[in-house]
């Protein structure tokens with residue numbers, strides 16, 4: 001039997017999961033090693049796909065290119081594999097000040113704004129009694145990926161096929177050979193590290209984030225709402241509220257301060273009683289220049305990292321781009337190269 005693999009993947013958060021699916025869809029043979037470590041990003045992720053930087057009402061990096069790709073990737077994958085967890089869900093931004101109304105109006109009049117922004121009545125806001133003294137605007141092409149649900153569905157499938165090994169794989173277990181790498185006695189062309197915030201990579205900054213889940217009796221929304229924090233409907237009057245950003249002591253787990261910060265912002269626009277059901281903390285793997293980190297790092301070795309705070313939107317493009325580079329000889333986009341000068345100069 002042919003024992004040679006195309007890739008060994010280390011880490012199966014969002015990056016490793018999407019890469020695994022991408023490679024398997026291309027008929028490539030992979031083995032995945034993953035051990036859940038406290039602070040991993042994907043189990044804490046809100047899972048929101050939002051192509052707009054809401055502070056400035058401009059598209060996020062390459063949003064118009066990445067969005068259709070992400071929409072197609074997750075909808076086809078969930079349909080093919082039979083998991084539920086990909087939901088198209090518009091986002092309504094509540095304007096915090098009159099200045100933001102002007103900013104939105106100007107943004108709507110740009111090429112990207114005409115595609116991404118709208119101003120339409122949202123009756124649910126009135127019905128729910130949400131507070132919006134300066135009005136609101138809608139980003140219709142947003143979505144929610146239930147990341148833990150996707151990971152769990154893929155986990156079962158990979159375990160069934162013997163493709164997933166649930167344990168840590170240390171660097172010294174990867175032996176470089178003339179043909180690629182050897183791991184656990186198996187040969188592979190590539191070892192691809194998708195170890196997120198646990199990686200040691202120049203220019204990678206770990207950024208802690210926290211969310212809470214609240215139960216808000218009587219509030220029924222079919223949209224996400226954003227004012228300082230996002231309010232993401234999970235069903236049954238439950239909502240995820242997020243996220244915080246912190247740069248110190250990032251692996252310290254859920255904190256009282258983050259919870260208080262989130263709830264204070266929630267109370268700015270939800271004047272209803274609610275109960276906190278859950279709190280999660282994770283660490284985003286963020287590049288200094290906020291771009292993904294991809295490429296060949298040494299003989300037989302490659303990396304997919306730096307998904308930052310927009311991992312769901314970025315991952316399908318990053319995985320396809322890395323696969324084209326490693327297995328079809330396509331050139332790597334210099335903006336995402338792991339050794340780009342922007343990253344190392346700053347670090």
Ligand SMILES: Cc1cc2nc3c(=O)[nH]c(=O)nc-3n(C[C@H](O)[C@H](O)[C@H](O)COP(=O)(O)OP(=O)(O)OC[C@H]3O[C@@H](n4cnc5c(N)ncnc54)[C@H](O)[C@@H]3O)c2cc1C
Pocket residue numbers: 010011012013014015016033034035036037039040041042043044045046047048049167168169170171194195196197198208209210211242243244280281282283284285305306307308309310311312313
């Ligand atoms: C609070 C919070 C909210 C967020 N909200 C959003 C959002 O709304 N939308 C969005 O798009 N993004 C969001 N993000 C960002 C998103 O979560 C990340 O971009 C993404 O999850 C990063 O995935 P990753 O696979 O690179 O890292 P991780 O999810 O951390 O995965 C790395 C995996 O590798 C494993 N691992 C590491 N080393 C080894 C080893 N040696 N052997 C075996 N396994 C190993 C880890 O245990 C882990 O399972 C949020 C993040 C946080 C923290």
